Amino acid sequence: MRKITISLLTAAAALTVSATSHAADKVLTVYTYESFTAEWGPGPKVKEAFEKSCGCEVNFVGVEDGVALLNRLKLEGEETKADIVLGLDTGLIADAKATGLFAPADVDTSAVSVPGGFSDEVFVPYDYGHFAVVYDTEAMQNPPKSMQELVDGDASQKIVIEDPRTSTPGLGLLLWVKSIYGDKAGEAWSKLKDRVLTVTPGWSEAYGMFTNGEAPMVLSYTTSPAYHMIAEDTDRYQAASFSEGHYIQIEVAGRTKTSENPELAKRFLSFMVSPAFQDIIPETNWMFPAAKTSAPLADAFDKLVHPENTFLMSAEEVSANRKAWVDEWLAAMGTR
């Protein structure tokens, strides 16, 4: 029995090693979140496209999500093997810079165009999406047209949201409400509370409950309906456009100062804002491209909500106030 275990373990070890040991001159190690590297995600296509021209091998290391990505860097410190870190969002870049592990991008980012005009010396945006309330048209005829209507509306029409203590979209909603209500955010939350069916640990659980029909609304992205329209050919799920505006999530990448291949890393960042990379993003990562694509996006993307007003707090402001705001949220949601 033990023999079998050992040989199985050895086999598994061989399997994991062989996945990373192709011969190539240079290896570019990209840390990212796992849905980027998934079979159906942008990762495989990005790897193929970049390897055509770089004379290198792209090696993805996928972790749970953007926050886990930053933690992994903190744990590894200067010993990190990452050349590129791809998948942080604008709320995390203050903490990311504080690690002292990132080098200025030093590439031309003039092609980048994101709502709100975000730009940074270290981090280069590659896609974005606005947070939005996505609703089920078969369960809801009159979706809220503003955050105000969501807060004050019929409490029997429920929404599933994510926990700001454990998930990025959860934190996004917190910042969105804060951007609109400022000092009155606590009051808004105590009204919204009755409408919240439950608070899930992450986006997957919330969206799963929503598509299972458990609630007619969920906190997600303006781009979510594009998936259903393109991949499932249905208009059933739509995002509600809020008159106050929407909070934006911009995903960024940066290169590490510990990288042994700084030139290659720079080339990757340049490649990232070129059409070759940007073409891949919309229908694999289901976000808006941050720079020009070689062809117009699929029609479904035109039908999405394009907010007139974009909210974005500076990373420093988020970093300084996050704890206090989460506490405010907890108090309003009925926790001592």
Add this chain to the structure above:
Amino acid sequence: MAKAAGRSFNADIAAGTLALCGIAGFVLAAIFPLLRIGSSGLTEVIFSARTLYILQFTLWQAFLSTALSILCAIPVASALARRPQFPGRIWIVRLMAAPMGLPALVGAFGILAVWGRQGILNDGLNALGFERPISIYGLSGILVAHVFFNWPLAARLILAGLERLPPQYWRLSVSLGMGSWQIFRFVEWPAILRLLPGIAGLIFMLCATSFTLVLLLGGGPASTTLEVAIYQALKFDFDPPLAVALSLLQVGLMGLLLAALSLMPSAQEDRALTQMGYRRYDGAGLSMRLLDGVFILALVVFCASPLVAVAAKGVSASIVDLTARPLFWRAAGTSALIAGSAALISVFLAYCLSVARFTLGENKAGYARLLSALMSGAGSLILVVPPVVLATGWFLVLRGRGESLPIILVTIINALMALPFAIRVLEPAIVSHRLRVERLAQSLGILGLARLRIVDWPVLRKPLAMGWAFAAALSLGDLGAVALFGGNQIVTLPWLMYSSLGSYRSDDAAAIAFLLAIICLTLAIAGAPRGTQEKAI
């Protein structure tokens, strides 16, 4: 002869001590590197009103969940013990092991399909003319979910205990003219009472460290366990020392609880020499049969309905597409490897600890009792050490060394998390077996491997299989340990399911959930092989 006996005693204790040191070493090695990282708000958080509130909620919901699960389990176990033979019984016993292996999220979706706002129950009420949906979100939702996972677990463990009782009891009680109630009162209840501290402790720990279920069905952040705070400290606040401190608080509290439970009458097994056929003579009356039927049916309906809901959704989805993808088979292979090896390690550790504790039990010296208590504590408390803390600590220890180490680490962590289950299954069986054969085997001079083959294996085969199946099912559904290393290195089935769900692919996720449920049921079949009872009768 005396010399040989002495040697075998020492070997038992040595093996158990080694297992104990291994477990303790593994945990401590993970904790120390975490403490070296700076903390921002350790004392401020630990002694805050919120932590106190979270503690209260954690303990209260765990207490209610445990009490409900056990209260429901006793009549079902007793009914099943009274009726060792009826068509489909073996499948009910197997069904009881199935929920445990499900990832919490799959269980939660199944429960919502039955109890949710758009669930079967509300549809039924609606058809009967009730307007507003009944909502289970809040404490009630948490309780329903915890009872779904733990009622069958408790029933299974109690049933195993009742089936171990010497068959003479049943014949004797009938010849004394005892009815079912008196048998319960004088034979079964004392036996159950001895099992309760172990089972209650296990279920309490499981419910106290519940994470996904509490957040998902709790209806808001007022329902928060310490496990959520630990995850938050480690992940969002990146404050490892705080996470360690909260974990120690959790381990300490559960340790106190287990110590209190150990003051209850402990499992003193009966010395019966012969293990004859299991047969019951009571409970033939119609009313008793109806009552038993109702209890058994209640458990079956309560536990099977969410599983059926999971299956229905999974079957309608694209199973064929899914199983055509190489990635799926890779994930299935990795899952099987991790779960299978973790279960082997778990059963092996459980065996070492149980045998050592049995041997130490003969020794009344202070050091022996302390060692025995340490072994018992380590075997249980490992469950409340958050896997995410272990994984993060070990990540720091290894830092970039060895590409294949993560899969070994995940396997070890899974093995440790399953250890308390394996012990609950194995220890009572080992104790009663040893009590029956120890002296005879020694006086006959059957020792070492020969003893293992001739004396131990035929009897312990069944509990060993059951322990392995329990542990394997549990590891199979685990996501926690994989999530940290995860990514493209280790793709398991739960990971693939989460990953699909995280990319809008809910149909794939439903199909994987269904397949996971099937595998859990298959493992349950391995854990409850047909035959032993029929053969005996």
